[in-house]
């Protein structure tokens with residue numbers, strides 16, 4: 001009988017393990033894959049010797065995301081900044097523009113005005129963000145919400161696409177309320193007409209360095225290649241059974257799998273109906289992230305956006321001796337060949353016809369049974385219909401996972417750290433022990 005079984009070894013599960021392990025509890029961590037890290041995965045881009053993250057990479061900004069930076073500082077992990085870029089190529093209404101000073105007349109002013117109005121609405125919503133009766137009219141799709149603002153079709157298309165890239169799903173499938181909540185409470189995806197040209201931090205040696213530090217600190221008993229198929233709780237313990245019929249017992253458990261994976265686990269008693277509803281439908285996030293090694297770009301620090309298919313957003317992340325390493329994001333449903341060399345070449349050529357892609361590297365998270373999607377995108381209606389029940393503990397089981405964050409950072413690693421700490425705090429209370437003495 002252990003104190004706690006943690007199911008899932010991504011950042012949230014590893015954070016929970018660290019919190020509980022350093023507080024003196026016996027922790028078993030069961031991870032389905034043969035590696036830890038979940039939707040973060042640091043690899044080497046073949047042939048370059050350069051570490052790249054196929055999943056979570058950017059930390060956000062220090063002023064808006066506090067939890068991830070606390071961990072970066074705690075473990076003295078070096079952080080580097082994405083090279084700053086200017087717009088190299090923008091596609092607007094099917095036309096390619098390479099001079100940001102020569103966009104269609106009135107376009108910039110209309111975007112600025114739209115952004116001002118959206119930000120104003122977001123700020124006005126802040127006091128009652130968690131009151132469903134007040135926010136329900138805004139819990140519609142981003143496209144539907146933008147349609148109410150009287151904007152030109154061109155500007156609706158631009159802003160829809162910015163939101164799509166941010167959430168990794170088409171604008172019809174993502175909640176305007178979530179977007180407004182995010183703008184109001186911590187982040188401003190629509191802050192700049194220049195399409196998220198912010199300088200963003202990432203871990204110099206990859207996100208794996210954070211995972212390794214958390215796990216080293218946790219002192220947990222880690223079982224890899226141990227997918228959990230059943231979680232049953234009674235009034236005084238939790239029984240967890242893996243696909244290989246291994247059986248683990250503990251006083252408590254933390255489920256730290258992606259929300260889209262809850263449906264693959266047999267819970268007894270059954271999960272709250274809200275959790276069942278969201279996992280059955282699945283969150284909407286599914287955009288591909290593809291690394292490209294390219295040459296022949298108009299400038300080594302390249303940024304482009306606006307193509308309705310292919311890469312909807314692409315920019316230089318690292319400059320190596322072999323060429324520029326770029327990350328491109330696009331919808332693999334609309335452009336299934338994005339993961340291939342030929343598909344990536346075609347998608348990059350839409351912005352930079354003379355560029356040549358020498359190699360690509362990526363992971364298809366959508367067809368990965370232990371992710372079933374990418375970073376979370378809340379669907380219209382989820383917040384006001386299902387609300388806090390998505391993240392609420394159930395008996396002896398707490399729920400971690402960035403997907404369950406209620407602080408509008410769910411799509412970020414910051415949310416994974418926060419929910420790991422939250423679930424561990426709940427578990428400690430259940431185990432009736434003093435507050436964490438986790439090393440700072």
Ligand SMILES: Cc1cc2nc3c(=O)[nH]c(=O)nc-3n(C[C@H](O)[C@H](O)[C@H](O)COP(=O)(O)OP(=O)(O)OC[C@H]3O[C@@H](n4cnc5c(N)ncnc54)[C@H](O)[C@@H]3O)c2cc1C
Pocket residue numbers: 007008009010011012013030031032033036037038039040054055056057058059060226227228229256257258261264265288289365369370371373374375376400401402403410411412413414416
């Ligand atoms: C392509 C991509 C790009 C991203 N970019 C960024 C970014 O730049 N910045 C950022 O902050 N965030 C980014 N994110 C989001 C971020 O990576 C995630 O939000 C975060 O890593 C989630 O951590 P987690 O612990 O909640 O879940 P996960 O990392 O998904 O961990 C869950 C773990 O549970 C395991 N599991 C699943 N089912 C079972 C089971 N039945 N039994 C046992 N184990 C199971 C999985 O194998 C996995 O290890 C990105 C995500 C993706 C996919």
